Amino acid sequence: MLTKEIQIAVEKGEMLPLMEEFYTIQGEGYHTGTAAYFIRIGGCDVGCHWCDVKESWNAALHPPTKTDIIVGNAKKYAKTIVVTGGEPLTWDMTVLTQKLKAENLQVHIETSGAYPVTGNWDWFCLSPKKNKLPVADAYAIAHELKVIIYNKHDFIFAEEQAAKVNKNAILFLQPEWSKKEEMTPLIVDYVMNNPKWRVSLQTHKYLNIP
Numbered sequence: 502m503l504t505k506e507i508q509i510a511v512e513k514g515e516m517l518p519l520m521e522e523f524y525t526i527q528g529e530g531y532h533t534g535t536a537a538y539f540i541r542i543g544g545c546d547v548g549c550h551w552c553d554v555k556e557s558w559n560a561a562l563h564p565p566t567k568t569d570i571i572v573g574n575a576k577k578y579a580k581t582i583v584v585t586g587g588e589p590l591t592w593d594m595t596v597l598t599q600k601l602k603a604e605n606l607q608v609h610i611e612t613s614g615a616y617p618v619t620g621n622w623d624w625f626c627l628s629p630k631k632n633k634l635p636v637a638d639a640y641a642i643a644h645e646l647k648v649i650i651y652n653k654h655d656f657i658f659a660e661e662q663a664a665k666v667n668k669n670a671i672l673f674l675q676p677e678w679s680k681k682e683e684m685t686p687l688i689v690d691y692v693m694n695n696p697k698w699r700v701s702l703q704t705h706k707y708l709n710i711p
C-alpha cells in the first residue's frame with residue numbers, strides 16, 4: 502500500500518514505478534544499433550495479446566522511484582536515454598524529461614500513444630496498437646511510426662496509421678517476434694512494393710541482449 506505522499510508524488514510524475522533500467526543497444530526502429538540507456542516504467546492497460554513485457558502491466562509491482570535517482574543513474578552511462586514500458590504515457594513525463602534534458606541528454610520515448618502526450622521528447626517513436634488507438638497529439642509529433650506485424654491484417658492497419666501520422670514521420674514495419682518466420686518475408690515483399698516503408702527487426706533479440 503502506497504502512502505498518500507508517494508501517491509501524490511507519482512501523480513505529479515516526481516516518482517515513477519520503475520521496472521528496470523539498463524544500458525544496451527537500441528535494437529529497433531530508426532536508431533537501431535546505437536547505444537542507449539533504457540528506463541522501463543511499469544504500468545500498461547493496452548493489453549496486446551502478444552506483448553513481450555507482460556510483467557510490466559501491473560504498476561503496483563514496480564517500486565515508485567524518485568526521478569532524481571532515475572536521472573542520476575542514467576547520466577552515468579549514456580547520452581541517449583530511451584523511456585519505454587509498459588506504457589510510459591500512463592504517467593506524467595514532464596518532470597522526468599525536464600531533469601534528463603537539464604543534464605543535456607537526448608531523450609527518446611517508445612509509446613503506443615494511447616494516452617495524452619506529456620514530456621519533452623527529442624525522438625518520439627509511436628507504435629500504435631489496435632486495442633487503444635493513439636491520441637491526435639501523438640500522430641502529430643511522431644518522428645517514427647513503427648507498426649508491429651502479427652498477421653496479414655496488420656498491413657491494412659499499418660496503412661490506416663500511416664494516413665493519420667504527420668508527413669515527416671519515418672515509417673517502419675516490424676515482425677512480431679513469435680511470428681517472424683512467417684511475417685518477415687511478407688514484410689520484405691511489402692516494403693519492396695511500397696517503398697515509403699522500411700523494415701525494422703528486433704536486432705537486440707538476435708544479439709541476445711536486453
Ligand code: SF4
Nearest residue numbers: 545547548549552587
Ligand atoms: S502497449 Fe506495449 S507494453 Fe502495453 S501491452 Fe502493448 S506491447 Fe505490451
